């Protein structure tokens with residue numbers, strides 16, 4: 001078992017943007033993730049991909065069910081990073097984590113008045129840290145998706161969410177009022193496995209490093 005590597009990643013934009021890196025690192029998946037197969041063999045007998053929910057990637061790697069993974073900085077910050085090395089920013093799946101409100105909502109005025117804001121987000125831990133640093137009082141409302149809806153229907157005054165093109169915010173009459181952090185995907189490594197399978201993992205990490213330099 002110790003001469004085997006599983007790489008955890010999510011389908012959709014992470015898989016799509018990782019595929020060219022895998023190719024440059026000499027890895028060809030035997031299947032498309034859209035086939036619904038959750039374990040995908042590759043051209044290398046000792047390497048397989050496992051397809052997980054984006055927010056579950058750090059969990060699989062932390063517990064050693066996968067030795068490597070690819071996850072957004074948003075997800076990693078929320079997870080906390082226990083048991084993980086994060087040796088490489090792959091600079092893929094880039095976006096920004098932001099605070100947004102309905103157009104016309106007086107965010108800075110509300111903060112100046114010391115009002116308590118209702119903030120809806122999937123990123124409760126990150127949002128709590130962000131507002132604590134700014135000494136803004138918030139009631140956090142945990143959501144699992146479609147945060148953009150919350151201010152529109154009066155569930156929240158603000159959201160903490162990701163934005164890339166900005167078209168989802170625009171379509172829902174929301175505007176960005178603050179930056180939380182820039183986000184891109186990182187390579188993550190199980191700390192214990194890096195010791196026991198260094199002979200396999202170190203060359204893979206280096207291959208990803210070279211692959212990500214040559215695509216950027």
Ligand code: PRT
Nearest residue numbers: 012013054072073074093094095162163164165166167168
């Ligand atoms: O979709 P699912 O619930 O399974 O999980 P997920 O949303 O976490 O996964 P996925 O595949 O959508 O995102 C995986 C990772 O991609 C995230 O963890 C981020 O690191 C990264 N990423 C990059 C993004 C975006 N860009 C992005 N734009 N993740 C989500 N979005 C969302 C954004 O929140 C908005 O609602 O896409 C929507 C459209 O964005 P605009 O600004 O282009 O309209």
Ligand code: MG
Nearest residue numbers: 012054145146
């Ligand atoms: Mg999504």
